[in-house]
Amino acid sequence: MTASPALSIVVVTPHDFAHVRRTVRHLREQDVAGQLELVLVATTESAVADARPSELAGFSAVRTLAVGPIPNVDRAAARGVLAVGADLVAVIEDHAYVRPGWARALLAAYADAPWVSVGSVMENANPDSGLSWANLLLGYGWWIDPAAAGEMRDVPSHNGSYRRAALAAFGDELPDLMVRGGGLHDRLRAEGGRMFLAADARIAHVNPSTVPATADLRVNAGRLYGDDRRRQERWSAVKRVLYAAAAPLIPVVRFRRIHAEHLAPGRAHAQLSRRVLPGMVAALLFDAAGQAAGYLRGAGRAPDVLAVFEMDRMQHLRRSDRERLAEAVPAR
Secondary structure, eight states: OOSOOOOEEEEESOOGGGGGGGHHHHHSSSSTTGEEEEEEEEGGGGTTTTTTTGGGGTSSSEEEEEEOOOOOOOHHHHHHTTTSSSSSEOEEEEEEEEEETHHHHHHHHHOOOEEEEEEEEEESSSSHHHHHHHHHHHHHGGSSSSOOOOOEEEESTTTOEEEHHHHTGGGGHHHHHHSSTTHHHHHHTTTTTTEEEEEEEEEEOOOOOOOHHHHHHHHHHHHHHHHHHHHTTTTTTTHHHOOOOOOOGGEEEEHHHHHIISSSSSSGGGHHHHHHHHHHHHHHHHHHHHHHHHHOOOTOOOHHHHHHHOOOOGGGGOHHHHHHHHHOOOOO
16 A cells, blocks of 8 residues: 555445446456555445455555445535545546556546646547447537537536546535536636547447437437526526527537537548448437427426436346446456
8 A cells, every 4th residue: 555646536326336336346347456546435334345356456555435325426426525635536437447557547637737727638448339329429529529529618427437526626616516507617627727638548438328318318408508507607588489489400410510520531430430321310309309398497406316316327228238247256
């Protein structure tokens, strides 16, 4: 065990260790694992007792932070962030798997640089489904091309990394800021924070690949976005109605932009165009419906639905995806 880890990594499990087994394995296989502190945020310390000693070996330190019931993984992650020992901290979801060299690339990006947050290039962990690609493009489209790496106005807030002091400065506000739509990055930028996307820090992300799950995700994400936009810009009732009425145009505008940026001939993911097209159209229609509801009626239960949605990603996958991603339990 080293006295001071270079990077602390927070992983939340509302259930047991089995739900984060693959995530932790990828972290343990980092070539600088000896410089990493792993903080498992769980309901109780015994909740992660199903971990084998070998599965937690090789880290600088491993700690379990017991927080009681976890209705919202982002709020639980905030508690983990405030408890870490390193100056740099990353929060990794239970359905995200860091690629080789990820931690080293993050540390290199922060070294002698002003960044308050360094983001990772996002890849598809279940790439056989058009709906999976549609959800990745809609959720992480700005950050899937390594060629776009460099200083950016924004980087992914989920599976992101930060200077711990910048987050700790928010104190008791941090859990509210870290939830989806909480405005953490807006606050960091308001404080003068600059952000960077590291080309060699890559994370494979598991994306919903069924129609019901895609509808649930996209409608509620759209509704949260619509509500956030109308509140921040203080729209009048008339403007809210007009934008809701124009919602059918949103899929057309967004599809043209996404196609031009990612799927057009010569772009990095052009070969996916035909396979992604049906799922992308469906996902954009669901999102537009959600935005219209957000403009007219506010967020409703969208934050709660999205919080629960992050907890058990496997239930939102096709059977073939679940089987491919199943993690075998190692021998003792």
